[in-house]
Amino acid sequence: MNEALNIAGQTLVLHRHPRRRNETLQAWDSADEYLINYFNENELDKYITEDEQLLILNDGFGALSCFFNEIERTVVSDSFLSISSIKLNLQRNRCETERIIIQDSLQEMTNNVKVVLIKVPKTLAFLEYQLQELSKVINKDTIVVAAGKVDAIHKSTLALFEKYIGTTKTSLAKKKSRLIFSLVDQTEIIEKEIATTWEIERQGWKIHNHANVFSRNHLDIGGRYLMDNLPEGNFIKVIDLGCGNGVVGMAAAEAYPDAQITFIDESYMAVDSARINMLKNFEEERSDNTRFVVNNGLVGFKERSYDLILCNPPFHQQHTITDHIAWAMFNDAHFCLAVNGELVIVGNRHLDYQDKLERIFGNCELVAENKKFVILRAVKMQ
Known part of the structure; x- marks a missing residue:
């Protein structure tokens, strides 16, 4: 099992937690790679000013949290195991903790967001909850990019991005993953109870x-x-x-x-x-x-x-x-x-x-x- 992610000039050593002997699953996937490469190739960091930050939703084990070590960022997850993995992988890769805030999914999202990176979650209702919460803290200048496995992105998935964010399109598939791009132009959002x-x-x-x-x-x-x-x-x-x-x-x-x-x-x-x-x-x-x-x-x-x-x-x-x-x-x-x-x-x-x-x-x-x-x-x- 490969433990080193070599991407965009960085090498990150990443583990799933809890760690297992003879682990067969790596701590990142092609959707992580796609998001990182897109961000890097399009220099999205230049859009983030000193008083703004990157928002990362559903980082599985810390690939995104660790790669963007030089950027002020908030990471949101509903998983204790994911948050534990993120914290341990930050330590493993000697990332600076001063630039990162990690919070669970029931906490309010930060409102000084410039770029949002989303790993599409397994549960459609959870995605809807997150997009509704996100819609409260973004504006027309916010850049929203999501990624997921091709078989996890359906018409219903894209419909939620259209409903809560705005005009949405997808990329070509690479290594069985796809990007989702949403332009923030949705202005008439009627809040609903997701629970x-x-x-x-x-x-x-x-x-x-x-x-x-x-x-x-x-x-x-x-x-x-x-x-x-x-x-x-x-x-x-x-x-x-x-x-x-x-x-x-x-x-x-x-x-x-x-x-x-x-x-x-x-x-x-x-x-x-x-x-x-x-x-x-x-x-x-x-x-x-x-x-x-x-x-x-x-x-x-x-x-x-x-x-x-x-x-x-x-x-x-x-x-x-x-x-x-x-x-x-x-x-x-x-x-x-x-x-x-x-x-x-x-x-x-x-x-x-x-x-x-x-x-x-x-x-x-x-x-x-x-x-x-x-x-x-x-x-x-x-």
Whole structure:
């Protein structure tokens, strides 16, 4: 796996974080290269005056943040893992931290923007949210350039740029990526609520979902299956790992009224959605017995400290399908569970999580199954 990006006169050493042994995926893609080369060849830096800056949205692992080290810039991401990667790669390449501000996607965008570089996100609703927020801080002189894989740029993608920014066109494809150019000429933008709210009738819960939350328009069927198969027991310290909008942790709060529930996700929008949903649907006394953490899984959590961990693990990172996040979650769970503590997960039948859990825990029980999902239980033995 290549760790050195040689581009436009710079050599950057870049890693994905968390780092893995025998990593097969590099920390940048052809869309990063396309954006960097376009910016450099067209000398976009000359348009950025002393009191203006570059805005970078959705830098995956730091290629853009590191390359533009000489420019005042703000970098926005909804991913804890991306932000961690950016910070570590800035250190690795000895970049000056005085010229960069890194913020999560729920913070207000800076309003002194001259050039905007966007990596097109996987979720269309999240793109719409970002473009709507961007439209509030740009003007007719702002340069907006986006990039993404060809198969991730659709008519609906371009329609959002037209709606919130202005006249939009695309480049030719290079190495399976394409640029999007938007001229800022849209003046009649009617702001809309991008977040969604829907009800889980059985519990009578109103569920709030920010734009970048998985299954934002309805209850995820895997999550529902896990909610219906919670283990019986007197659990006191419970984690909803990869919580999304928090519905599994909420079901745990209902099933185990004395438990302390910790909601964890690497998405800032997901954790904030879980926080909002606990506040909206539970009495204040119950919501006070909860914690909300944006984190890389259970990194930094205490060993042998939890009774039950519930998990609906993701099998992709950004646009890449991978099982290493699930592996990390299962290993973290084994570390953090007390003796006789339980990990209960839901997964698609074809993902073979049972073998992974057997290897980590030394045991794995099939709790329930249907045509699409399995519920698996592993116990920390020592």
